[in-house]
Amino acid sequence: MATEDDDPIIQEIDVHLATSLAEKLYLFQYPVRPATMKYDDVTHLSARIKPKQQKVEVEMAIDTLSPNYCRSKGEQIALNVDGTSTDDSGSTYTTKHMDKQIFSSIQSAVNTSRFAAAIYRKGELHVTPLHGMLQMRPSFSYLDKADAKHREREAANEAGDSSQDEAEDDVKQITVRFSRPESEQARQRRIQSYEFLQKKQAEEPWHYLHYCGVKDSRSEHERQYLFSQLAGMVETSELTKSPSEYLSMLMPPIEEEELKVPLAPSNVLSMTQLRTLPLADQVRTLMKNVKVVQFANLMGLLGSGVDHTAVLRCIQQVAMLVQGCWLVKSDVLYPKDTCSPHSGVAAEVLCRGRDFVMWKFTQDLWVIRKEVAAVIKLPPEDVKDFLEQMAVPRVNKGWEFLLPHDSKFVKKHPDVVQRQHMLWMGIQAKLEKVYNLSKEDMMPKKRDSQPAVPVVLSGERRVATAKERARENHATLENDHRRRRPGAGAEPQTSGNSLLAIKIKEEPLSEDEPMDTWPGRRAANGIHSDESSRDSVEERLAARSQGDQAKQVAAELRAFVLGTLRKHYVLSLSELKRLFNLHLASLPPGHILFSGISDRMLQEIVLDCGCKQILVPFPPQTTASADEQKIFALWEAGDAFDQHRQILLEIFSKNYRVRRNVIQSKLCHDVGENLSKPDVDKVLKDCCASHGGMWYLKGTLPS
Template sequence: MDDEDDPIVEEVPVYLSKTLSENLYLLQYPVKASNSTFDDGQVVNSCVKPINQQIKVDYALNTASKNYDSFKGEQFAIAADGKDKLQKPTFRSGTMDKQSFLSSKPIDDVNRYMICVLQDREIHATPLKGIVSMRQTFSYFDKQDKRTKAEQKAEVDADADEEEAKQVTVKFARQENEKVRKAREKSFNYLSKMESDEPWCETLWHGKNSTAAELERQRLYCSDSLRDGADSALNVDSKEYLDMLISKEKTDRNIDSMLPSRVVCMHKLQQMTLVDQIKVILRDAKVLTFQQIMDLLPDRTLAVDKVLRTLPMAGVLIRGNWVVQSESIYPDGSVSSTNGVPAEQMCKARDYILYRFTQCDKLERHQLAMITQLPSEEIREILDSVAKINSDRSWSLLLPPNEEFSVNEQEISDRQTAFWTARADKFNEMEKSTKRVRKRSSRSDSKYDMKMSNG
């Protein structure tokens, strides 16, 4: 169809507002009738789980209505809380005076959805953080079942005179590789446990006609300063505009062989600071030469000296190759994926392993486990981040030593050597402490053998 047959009737400017993009959720009520709304409903309590994006809202029931059955309401309250009410009651008034709605996520990827507002012939769009479906929950029935089972168990325990001996079966956990771990983390039981472990955060609910709600709605509009600069910001040709919109893959750099699983696209990488760019690249590629880092950076015009000055803030040098700092893999507050070892212990063990790689070509996992006092699974997790396993079950760095960098960049190489030398005393003390423990253990065994022989 020619443009003449389909003329432009009107042009409407569209502005992107990101003020609420990290906190804007769309709440849907799929089980409610289309003519039934909660616009005038009274919210008595609301709370969220921000990590798992769960929302719970309690709406008040009109217990004075002629359609409300007071007797049934009292029976529901007694069934939920019992007669003693020793714990926090579900219904404080002694009758069922509220209905609770709990959210579920019908859509995980909401990157294509926005909330748009039309005003003064302008469209203001705000990206959504999440979309949730609110459905009524009947948790008070669950409380009744739990209390009934607890009472029955207490009666059985009271009647039992003595506990009979039971056969105990010991099972050893099978070693978990990366593929199995990822599958486990996607399982229903694992996700359910993560949701249940996260505590609820109490929130304040503002009515739609309140001043606070109106102030929040104003944040859906793009500010005047951003609108004034929008025309100049988008004054680019069609190719550049598409590059800004699409997460373009830089295939001409042959990065597929170096980045096995990109966690961010090149477009997002460009928005980061240089030190964060290097952290992401090193964390994803595990071990890289300096030239590979230069090839992977989005800005090819960066000066070599600037990258060299920034590298020590993101990575450490291991025999001419760069690996990411341990704190980037195990930030404060995090734990290991298998046995939940705290980040501080994981960083300490990983730094020791990196130090050992500066001294020798191959490492044995069982020796590292004895010195670091970490489970074997955690040692495997650390080694997988920088090394590969050999046919003789030893571990070597993913890349061979790069002597050329150490020669060409003598100053930064010397500074990195001094960094490891300064920490060598602490690492040597770890090894000596392990040897002392092993010696004491061997002496104890010898004394025990002597007693047995003398007896």
């Protein structure tokens, strides 16, 4: 088996768990310092720690004799911080120049249960869990002291000037106010505020430490605790856990980690912590923070490797489509049983008012604040809060939607746009009933008829609008050029629609259709011009154009499927859809494949191209989706390996994973000749992938 295995075992190493320093071991990182410039030879003056917060401060000396040290600047900084006082007891720099700096820590990882320090010795690997990972950065607290000194001097000068004009026995009136009882909601907001967290952190006392250098004997003694003290004393047994239990031990469930995450201010979003959440929670958290975003930018925030379809499914649960962009839903920002932070209005009323503002932006790029306030009848602070979340004010114009219209998303996802349109129709009916609005109030107003200042689009919007119109005009001209035929005479003039006359002229008569029976020709000659004739001509032309378009779509789709399968040979339906989406992204705007391709149409084209669906017997506990379990393979590629690939595919119709020696013996038996190793590798590389010494069909490899 060693010769057949693609990944042989080279060496086995015993791993020991050392726990002597498990609750004391920290990893220090210096992100602003190159790895070649260590602090081992720098004099460490002091060190202190707050264990609960895992906050460390280290004071290091600065080489004032270095040619790179500016002595005048150092003296100026010391003068600004300590002033001209001769008392050295409370001074930061006793030498009257800046001769030290302080490094303060921040946590680089909230949960360090998955990290450890390892040391290798005599064929054994000793692993010690990390208690914390800290990034040490220079602290500039001395600048705060300098600013405080400056303010004290200014206050003293002002007090000295004003005391000359005031009497010493001035009587001042004192107003006494009694605070109301604090509500539960106010208490929760106060607890989660940044000031409260800063106060709680300041209450923990510092514990001063003694620093030992790397080469110090005490450091060498402590490093011995990185080795397991029980190594070689206890006979260890083999692992008896199942694979799923072992993975659970290595990767604890996310729910357990969330309990250890400390509370953070509501306006702080950690991208590192965000990536540990499920995809739905990531999308929800991002939308609560950004409020409005284009779909392409949202995919960029989520990072690479995220499924496009899954994100699209999640975003529709927490946001609505406005101007082609995604705007967070009102009930996400204002959950049930909450109230406005400005006026105390209930969340239900806030959601209705905000939905009305969102709906107004679906009708127009501009919204007038007074018109909105007159309808929803909410306090001005809440109305302004709604508008600031999704728009920007323009002088003498109103509030303009925050982002430009995302036409790319609208063209690429017409099904999502249609679904969102139906949702907005339901919201519109609800708003009409709640606010007693008439049909005229719900219709978008024409700004040309208003006496206000005309709307002037920004420069970016003008460029985007001009480009969009240019694309539409170019597409229209191309379509007209295709439909025009050489040798056409003058266009017939009728009393009806001129566009109808042009369409009638562009379509030639069929050979089995007499001239006097064609309604379009009669209308062109003035014989017959009723509405039924005109409708029948348009329907006939539309049916013919749709048939031509369907043939062209099928041809384009067939070319893509054949080209893709000749390159990959075996694909799952989900992978084929992903490659097709990438192909669509590379096409120019207005391409015929943007008309909408359904999954059923894609599967029919695949089967029509000479491909076959391989019914791979997936294991019962598989987590693959229905699209991932549909495996298609190119049955005949027209080369010398067609028979070999067909035998291989028949093997995988009985088992979802096979060893290489089984495949090779089956190929040699059925083909009737001894295949060389390069030929077997060619067939396996075309259709399969290797994992753990076993071979799987492409698309069935376990994650």
